[in-house]
Amino acid sequence: MHIQWYPGHMHKAGKEIREIAPKVDLFIEILDARIPFSSENPLLAQLRGSKPCIKVLNKSDLADPEATRQWQGYLEREQGVKTLALSIEQPEKIRQLTELCRKLLAVDESDNRLIHALIMGIPNVGKSTLINALAGRVIAKTGNEPAVTKAQQRIAIGNNIVLLDTPGMLWPNLENKNTGYRLAVTGAIKDTAIKHDDIAYFAAEFLLKLYPNCLVDRFKLDPLPNNEHDLMLAIGKSRGCLRSGGRVDLDKTAKILLSELRSGMLGRLTLETSAMMEQELTELAVIREQKAAKKLARKQKRKGAL
Numbered sequence: 001m002h003i004q005w006y007p008g009h010m011h012k013a014g015k016e017i018r019e020i021a022p023k024v025d026l027f028i029e030i031l032d033a034r035i036p037f038s039s040e041n042p043l044l045a046q047l048r049g050s051k052p053c054i055k056v057l058n059k060s061d062l063a064d065p066e067a068t069r070q071w072q073g074y075l076e077r078e079q080g081v082k083t084l085a086l087s088i089e090q091p092e093k094i095r096q097l098t099e100l101c102r103k104l105l106a107v108d109e110s111d112n113r114l115i116h117a118l119i120m121g122i123p124n125v126g127k128s129t130l131i132n133a134l135a136g137r138v139i140a141k142t143g144n145e146p147a148v149t150k151a152q153q154r155i156a157i158g159n160n161i162v163l164l165d166t167p168g169m170l171w172p173n174l175e176n177k178n179t180g181y182r183l184a185v186t187g188a189i190k191d192t193a194i195k196h197d198d199i200a201y202f203a204a205e206f207l208l209k210l211y212p213n214c215l216v217d218r219f220k221l222d223p224l225p226n227n228e229h230d231l232m233l234a235i236g237k238s239r240g241c242l243r244s245g246g247r248v249d250l251d252k253t254a255k256i257l258l259s260e261l262r263s264g265m266l267g268r269l270t271l272e273t274s275a276m277m278e279q280e281l282t283e284l285a286v287i288r289e290q291k292a293a294k295k296l297a298r299k300q301k302r303k304g305a306l
Contacts, residue, residue: 017166020118021047024164025105028054028097030121030130033063033085034270036071037277038182039122052080052104056097058126061087067270074274080104088126094133098159115161122188131155131165176284178202182271187262197232200254203261204228206271214267218260232257 027048032039036057044053055075060068072083082100086093101117102108121127132138134157153165181202184194205228207215215231216224219238225231235241236248239256243249260266 017043017047017118017120020164024051024116024118026052026054026101026115026117028056028101028117028119028163030056030058030119030125030127032122032125032186032188033057033060033068033071034186035182035272036075037272037274038179039125039186039188041120041122044120048080050080052082054097054100054104055081055083056130057083057085058121058130059087060085061089062264062268064268064270067273070274071270088129088133091133094130097134098157098161101161102159112160115159116164117161118164118166120166122183124187127165131157131163134158134163176280178280185258185261185271187258196254196258197250200232200250200257201228203257203271204231207231207261207266207269211267211269214269218266 027044029041029044036055040055057063057068057071068085072085075081075083082104084093084097084100086096088094101115105115107113107115119127119131135155136158139153139155153163155163155165157163180189181199183189184199185203208224208226208228208231212224215221219235221231221234221238225234232250232253233248235257236250236253239253241249241252241256261269
């Protein structure tokens with residue numbers, strides 16, 4: 001399935017970010033700790049230039065802690081990038097964000113100049129909840145679904161820091177299909193834009209490979225099926241997702257698997273590693289070259305027909 005979801009307000013947000021980027025002092029990108037690469041917006045690398053950037057691995061309480069540590073090391077290899085892993089349940093860590101902003105800009109306590117920080121992140125990554133925690137009051141609208149923030153906001157959070165908040169934004173073309181699937185699995189893409197069973201099959205295949213014990217513990221499966229289709233059938237039967245004739249309702253089963261994965265009921269899971277991303281980027285480069293070659297061939301063929 002090719003996943004494509006790019007509402008109009010996201011297109012508008014992209015234009016606004018480009019316009020305001022030259023005026024900000026630093027960038028704060030909120031990532032989902034379970035998918036640090038797939039939730040990273042490629043637009044940011046183009047916009048920030050040499051300006052510092054804090055990459056916040058949010059929802060770290062849902063992610064594999066060892067994988068999170070590895071991702072922090074990987075992301076901080078980039079010049080000017082620092083990371084902070086946290087969750088909304090860690091108010092003391094959230095407060096570290098403002099301190100890190102001042103540290104990156106070498107602004108001490110005696111310096112009263114205003115710091116403008118652009119905060120951005122994909123839909124449903126917890127950006128608005130984090131902003132409210134930083135401000136100490138409800139400012140940004142929150143909701144357990146993507147695309148809640150619809151317009152840019154300016155928010156003072158103390159320590160002479162002003163956040164420029166933008167709507168959660170995906171990008172128009174998710175070239176890497178696995179990135180699209182991971183975004184859908186974690187809830188960054190509205191469920192109305194996906195097929196639950198297709199997304200759940202992707203999740204089931206991954207979980208069988210990297211987190212089989214989580215499946216055994218949660219669904220009490222003995223023996224554990226060795227492929228995603230049989231796993232979906234086993235989960236459906238164990239949860240009573242049956243239609244007439246004893247057939248498993250795969251859509252209902254898929255919703256259960258996705259819901260419990262997203263909420264952390266299956267345990268602390270990370271859905272990608274840096275090694276996986278390097279391999280997928282290599283494969284994507286080959287696909288791009290093939291597409292470019294086909295486009296050139298079509299262009300030359302049209303010229304020859306004239």
